Amino acid sequence: MNTEKSESTYEYEETGEKPGKKSKKGNIVFFIVVGVIFLITLAVNIIYTNSVAFADFFNERISSGVRAAFATVTACFPFSLAEFLALTSILWVILLIRHIHIIHKDDPKSEFIGIFKALIVVLLTGYTVFVWMFGAGYKTSTLDRKMNIEKKPVSEEELYETVMLMVDRLNALNSSVTYMPDGSSVRPFSHDECVRLCHASYGKLMKEYDFIGKVAAPVKQLVVSDIMTYTHISGFYSFLTGEANLNTNYPYYINVYTTAHEMAHQRGIAREDEANFIAYLVCIHSDDPYMQYSGYLNMYEYLSSALYEASPALYGKVYSALSDDAKGELRAYAEFFEKYRTNPASDISDTVNDAYLKSQGTPGEISYGMVVDLAVAYHKER
Numbered sequence: 001m002n003t004e005k006s007e008s009t010y011e012y013e014e015t016g017e018k019p020g021k022k023s024k025k026g027n028i029v030f031f032i033v034v035g036v037i038f039l040i041t042l043a044v045n046i047i048y049t050n051s052v053a054f055a056d057f058f059n060e061r062i063s064s065g066v067r068a069a070f071a072t073v074t075a076c077f078p079f080s081l082a083e084f085l086a087l088t089s090i091l092w093v094i095l096l097i098r099h100i101h102i103i104h105k106d107d108p109k110s111e112f113i114g115i116f117k118a119l120i121v122v123l124l125t126g127y128t129v130f131v132w133m134f135g136a137g138y139k140t141s142t143l144d145r146k147m148n149i150e151k152k153p154v155s156e157e158e159l160y161e162t163v164m165l166m167v168d169r170l171n172a173l174n175s176s177v178t179y180m181p182d183g184s185s186v187r188p189f190s191h192d193e194c195v196r197l198c199h200a201s202y203g204k205l206m207k208e209y210d211f212i213g214k215v216a217a218p219v220k221q222l223v224v225s226d227i228m229t230y231t232h233i234s235g236f237y238s239f240l241t242g243e244a245n246l247n248t249n250y251p252y253y254i255n256v257y258t259t260a261h262e263m264a265h266q267r268g269i270a271r272e273d274e275a276n277f278i279a280y281l282v283c284i285h286s287d288d289p290y291m292q293y294s295g296y297l298n299m300y301e302y303l304s305s306a307l308y309e310a311s312p313a314l315y316g317k318v319y320s321a322l323s324d325d326a327k328g329e330l331r332a333y334a335e336f337f338e339k340y341r342t343n344p345a346s347d348i349s350d351t352v353n354d355a356y357l358k359s360q361g362t363p364g365e366i367s368y369g370m371v372v373d374l375a376v377a378y379h380k381e382r
Helices: 007-015 021-050 052-074 081-087 089-103 108-133 156-176 191-208 225-231 252-266 272-284 289-310 312-321 324-338 344-359 364-380
Strands: 219-221 235-238 243-246
Touching: 021 052, 021 108, 052 108, 081 089, 081 219, 081 235, 081 243, 089 108, 156 289, 156 312, 156 324, 156 364, 191 219, 191 252, 191 272, 191 289, 219 252, 235 252, 243 252, 252 272, 252 289, 272 289, 272 364, 289 312, 289 324, 289 364
Parallel strands: 219 243
Antiparallel strands: 235 243
16 A cells, blocks of 8 residues: 655645645736736836827936946946847757756646746846836937937038038048058057047037936947948947947947947937937047047948939039048948948848837838938038
């Protein structure tokens, strides 16, 4: 006669609860907590999506604190935590599924529920962090309103005059820039010094524009920069970790501008055209000539591209006025980029990025070029 009792039987005799009852209660509590968090976050998202005033308040008063906190914590890591998590994501998924399987190996139903709960936690965490830290930036007042810039449709003449301004500034800075034999320029300072210069320039802008938040954090250099160049991504901001990340494979003048651009996202400037314009202002307001050179040359590329579409003849005039060294820089970049220009990775990346930007209420990747309107309006008033 078998007198052994199962562990679940002893548990029932000691607690008076049937086996599995505790797990059912735990599941109920879990889904209640998850539901409450989701409803609160959804409500916040709906409110700032339908109220620009609330979005401004939330982005500058609530999200700014969350962004700064995340950036401060992840600054302790000497590497990009976002890159590390992305590269090891498959491993984490395998370990998580294996862990759940070990716990519920004798109960397939509980194992399925465990995996389902883990999926919900991951999705809810991502959604919650996005809403509370970064999402409001897409719903705020536009940058031209915040800066009291009157943005209007740009005429060919206005565009031409603004491009010529870029040419004049670039030609004036030409003697302060060192070029390599292939025509590309040399950044006369380290990456860390570039970040410091950007912080200093942001400090100047903050005195004039109070909507720009203060974040004392590094910009992480990506290990897989060469591979990432195939996606045409020169940098990215990870709202999940609060990190600004830089693809160091691009030429120096782009690296500097991208550093300022990703730092703009870190300060709550979510829209791409606005982050581009803030990066431009950061560069040209710096005391360092190479920072200024980077800002003017990147803006020249945006403006001259728009001018070429509007009037090839006027484009020819501004290009002929550009210094030979600046032309050599642009040729060197074109030669560098040829290797990465066309590939499946860039097509996928562009499609995903375009879909993401459109999901946030922007025109998609075309918004990167809308910086032209801001630049023309800004310089027209000055």
